[in-house]
Amino acid sequence: MSKVYILHENDDWTIHLTRRLDELNVPYEAWHLDEGIVDLTEEPPEGVFYSRMSASSHTRGHRYAPELTQSVLAWLERHGRKVFNGSKALGLEVSKVNQYMALDACGIKTPKTIAAVGQKQIIEAAEKLGETSFITKHNRAGKGLGVQLFHSIEALKQYVYSEDFELPIDGITLIQQYIQAPEPYITRCEFVGGKFVYAVRVDTSEGFELCPADACQIGDLHCPAGEAAEEKPKFQVVENVENPLIAKYESFLSDNEIAVAGIECIRDVNGTIYTYDINTNTNYNAEAEAENGIYGMLELAKFLQQELHKQGFIPVLHY
CATH class of the missing domain: 3.30.1490.20 (ATP-grasp fold, A domain)
Structure with a gap:
């Protein structure tokens, strides 16, 4: 049976997606690519492949996970498999230099x-x-x-x-x-299927490490994810985001074959918006999403389900 294949190296981040796939009865298989082999003499299985390989994999003891994933993606793409966030996306994930040059090519302003x-x-x-x-x-x-x-x-x-x-x-x-903002926050725009889903306002008053993943709440005092000691939450979903770059971001994602991403930007005292990070292994903050009744991983699971359906692998969509 054909299924969704998830290429990753962090179970703590991936379980939020697999739970949603379970809810929708979508068949899937997770490929944990911290180690492994790629038999180039064989053909890959049929299905839909989604890579959420992370640039920070080496901090979890998975030094060569991106390189192994790059090999797997080359194998999948050579055989014409449906791949989301493939080789081109991974090339941006592991290099901010690549990100800035790609953003510049699309006319999107980045910091010097x-x-x-x-x-x-x-x-x-x-x-x-x-x-x-x-x-x-x-x-x-x-x-x-x-x-x-x-x-x-x-x-x-x-x-x-x-x-x-x-x-x-x-x-x-x-x-x-260094971009000096009039208020201590940045904006992160989330995209699924290359289309804007929602934006989140992130409080930066306590530092720069801004991973929204729930797993970061454990043993990382520098990561302002989840519950905060003060009344104001670190992550707030913005319903009506005023960002003239949304259309440009969607075009950028299309040009660079990126289906799923979080794009971070900051506005300076003059109102100029600078884009400084593309995260193709995007995570979401559960508390911020629950406040607004919108769920990134659910949208992603639905997107992957629809892709299986398009290929005739799932006869009926379940919502």
Whole structure:
């Protein structure tokens, strides 16, 4: 029987999707790609394939999961299988440089950014950027890896040449213009099937690590997901988002063969919107969704069910 195949490396994030697939009686199989083999002499099974491989897989001990997934995707695509968030999407997931160049090609504004390899080169890049305040981040990131805010070159030097310096998994550090927002929040726009579903306002007052996944509530004091100590929740679904870039985002996703994504942006004091992250392994915050009665993983499960139906694998849609 043909089914949905989920390519991933994190059960804690994937279970929210498989529960929804169970609710809809959609047949599926999860491929946990932290290790494995790809037999290029065989053909893949029939079905619908969805990759939610994460750029931060190495932080969970799955260093080569993206590389293995890239091999699996090449195999699937060579045999003409229906793949969502395939090779092109994964190429963007694991490289912010790739993201910014793709966004630029679609006329979407990103913060000024310089990529550097080497401690000396990081300092040189910051000097060349010429900004009073700037941030560093990892090129292959996720979970806010390597994000630090600096207000001087001297402060950056002290960090880069200290034991606290985090070496990026691919060696590439980004030095980026710091966007000062009039209020401490960013906006994350969620898309399923390449179409806008909803936006969420994310409070950034306590830091930069902004993973909305419920699993992040465990043992990660820097991740403002789920319940917060203060009355104001960290994540709030915005019903009527005022973002003139939604149409451009949808066009960007289409051009780059991305079906499912969360796109993060920030508006500066002059009202200019900067887009700074594309997450093709998007997660959702349960409390924020429950407040508004809209559920990203349910929409995704329905989308995958419909794709099976289109291919004649499911005779009747169940809602």
